[in-house]
Amino acid sequence: RVSDxxxxxxxxxxxxxxxxKSYFAYARHMDYSKWDQVADMAKAGAxxxxxxxxxxxxxxxxxxxxxxSKFIEEHPEMRCTLRNGEQVKGCLDxxxxxxxxxxxxxxxxxxERPTSRLLLDFLRRNGTPSADxxxxxxxxxxxxxxxxFKARTGLDAAKIQPGTPDWEAWLDYNAxxxxxFMGE
Numbered sequence: 001r002v003s004d005x006x007x008x009x010x011x012x013x014x015x016x017x018x019x020x021k022s023y024f025a026y027a028r029h030m031d032y033s034k035w036d037q038v039a040d041m042a043k044a045g046a047x048x049x050x051x052x053x054x055x056x057x058x059x060x061x062x063x064x065x066x067x068x069s070k071f072i073e074e075h076p077e078m079r080c081t082l083r084n085g086e087q088v089k090g091c092l093d094x095x096x097x098x099x100x101x102x103x104x105x106x107x108x109x110x111x112e113r114p115t116s117r118l119l120l121d122f123l124r125r126n127g128t129p130s131a132d133x134x135x136x137x138x139x140x141x142x143x144x145x146x147x148x149f150k151a152r153t154g155l156d157a158a159k160i161q162p163g164t165p166d167w168e169a170w171l172d173y174n175a176x177x178x179x180x181f182m183g184e
Contacts, residue, residue: 042114
């Protein structure tokens with residue numbers, strides 16, 4: 001259920017700020033070029049006789065938005081932007097060819113590891129639902145995306161009302177990069 005613009009959570013949840021600061025310091029300074037935890041997990045799973053499957057939350061650059069990658073640090077303008085102008089931490093918009101190329105490289109890297117299958121999760125966006133409280137899509141409002149839509153259609157995406165033919169054109173426009181990504 002959607003509550004106060006975000007996914008409903010346990011009312012006693014106090015947020016990530018309750019985690020020890022050392023957790024974030026440790027995670028930020030891990031050198032994953034020297035430790036491949038995915039390969040180690042796959043090896044341990046195989047030794048235990050477990051089927052190894054990978055689950056990739058495609059829109060998320062990290063799960064939670066608090067440990068950013070070098071890519072998102074260098075390209076903050078490519079973060080998903082809501083209709084109200086808010087950017088979603090740790091969430092990248094597939095409208096940008098650079099994001100699609102980056103995400104494909106992540107998929108390729110995952111598939112280099114031992115696995116039985118890969119689940120591409122297109123649902124999660126760091127706890128920010130794809131729809132608002134009315135059920136209307138609320139992503140895709142990066143300035144370049146809005147400008148591209150206006151150049152193609154002459155319409156201002158920020159002024160389009162849900163449930164109209166123009167809204168359907170806006171949704172189709174936002175679906176194109178995901179379709180391209182799946183083809184890639």
